[in-house]
Amino acid sequence: MKGKATSFDIAHYAGVSQSTVSRALRNSPLVNEETRRRVHEIAKKLNYKVDKNASNLRTQQSSTLALLLFEDPTEDESQINPFFLSMLGSITRACAKEGYDLLVSFQSTSSDWHADYEDSHRADGLILLGYGDYIDYQSKLQTLLDNHTKFVCWGATVDNRPDLTVSCDNYGGGVLAAKHLIDMVRTDCAFIGDASDHSPEFFARFKGFRDTLKAKGIEVSDRKMANAISTEDSGYHATRSLIANNVKFNALFAASDLIAIGAIKALQEAGVRVPHDVHVVGFDNIAAAGYVSPSLTTVQQNTTLAGQMLVDNLLTLIRGEAVTSTLLPPKLIIRQSSR
Amino acid sequence: MKGKATSFDIAHYAGVSQSTVSRALRNSPLVNEETRRRVHEIAKKLNYKVDKNASNLRTQQSSTLALLLFEDPTEDESQINPFFLSMLGSITRACAKEGYDLLVSFQSTSSDWHADYEDSHRADGLILLGYGDYIDYQSKLQTLLDNHTKFVCWGATVDNRPDLTVSCDNYGGGVLAAKHLIDMVRTDCAFIGDASDHSPEFFARFKGFRDTLKAKGIEVSDRKMANAISTEDSGYHATRSLIANNVKFNALFAASDLIAIGAIKALQEAGVRVPHDVHVVGFDNIAAAGYVSPSLTTVQQNTTLAGQMLVDNLLTLIRGEAVTSTLLPPKLIIRQSSR
DNA sequence: ATACAGTCTGACACCGGTGTCATAATGTCG
């Protein structure tokens, strides 16, 4: 036997037609039980596997989803945002559970992601994962919509299509962080992240935080805010600039754990004690949050559930059914950095 | 225009045959420059993308690699070994660089991984990633060999086929760890990992470690060894059992960083100071190694290079050429846990 | 015996490309 066995080979050995083999292997009720058993047996002996390309071509679907990861570029390309990695894990498992394969692809935020995975029938739908909105992000999403490409987004919203987004309740997370600091009587708060709508997720976290303090009559002044993207380095430098500007605060809310970790490092280097002098709260609950010293209080996003919802919603869309906007509840994890 | 455009649609608009369209799109030198331009233009306008299934079916290859991740089962399924995640990142990037797609799949170690990705023409080759050897691992690899499936392994060896393995020089890494502890005059060493050939990678690390100490006339007694799989929890409990047995040591070598992190926790809980009382050295250099307190001295595996080599070697095999066994040099990263 | 429903199977078109072969059109040279 040269090359791989085909359904014709099985047909030959079983003494039936290829059509019958195809039906038997898919357990069609049309075939006789005895025939079905014989075909399965021979298939197993020949180590036969259905050719996915032929099958997909005929049925016009691929049983495959594509995960497109958009990342802020970092100096060290091999380091991936741990939060996304965690999502990747849960998405992979969710796909497996639903019997779908997963194609993974990193997209440089600058590059022209043609997102041709679905057009080329490599995948039935796309999962878009990444912070914020990049150059042309919305217009590219619009192209996807125009092409009737099925996709769901994590975090970032799609104009007029809230149903395509699965996201953590970032605003609610910001509220949790603020309430916790109010409980701890630490209301002279700084914020590090991106308080513009350039990065919608970070902005929502900030708004929830700010609004909650405001309700208590406390303002977060512009002086106490610094921009950062979600890397340790960026958080470190943003915090240093606050310190250099002689900004005073007794609590700090970071838009992500990586930022918070960088912030703690900058604070400690400046001789500021955490949590004694400054309470720090992060966002995401990445693994490292439990390892840093002091361990980091943070707002947890349930990545397991998130991955499951992304896959579920996408599959629903692919089936042509409607989905509703999905907002996942955040949860405060209190650790040493704020007590 | 309902549905997606096909090459026939383009042929129609361009006033040429479908054959010519196919050739033009692949920039065959056979087609006239002017025709080629017109076809490309129309294709772009129609948002045409080659149907991968049709193309793959005809050419009998998929431009896709499959990554199969084997993990020791943990209680929290969503947490993936960070070292593997790091590998995943570098493999993804390496694939993209070579113009290949990547299918990612988690395999429960217990489940029957038919590894049918290649048989079903979903992927041209497999990358196997996981510690150690599981039930039937070698026999399953043998099945792959029998089926002429192209694959490469990380770490674990394949009987009689060293060329199919890309791996860190685990033995050399163990040597580095031992030499470092000798330099620090901490030679009363414990080892936590798996000092049996059940887990070949861990065993090699141990051998390099043990042999180096032995050359200095120092024995690592069985009493000072405890088994653990690569989780923080497992490292924690293994260390507690050493402490409970009243085993004395002033240095500890852990077969992985996760084990080391669990070990440090157990030591600290028992009132043992790290590094003052016990020096700790890990293996992998996962991100958390830099975050824990004290930060962890460890043997770094170059995951970027490893991912690249895995992909390169696999592609070489797919081209039908020979590859040689690949061993990557480890590097010692000295941090606070050993000084 | 005839009609008819139910069960099972084979023939065949089809999915959308790719590769081969034949051939038309044009140019070149003796």
Next chain:
DNA sequence: CGACATTATGACACCGGTGTCAGACTGTAT
């Protein structure tokens, strides 16, 4: 002008399955 190489194109089989349709066969009611 005929022989021949060169260039550009179309026709067509093919990859390996899936879905439709027709029909053979069996059993049961009329």
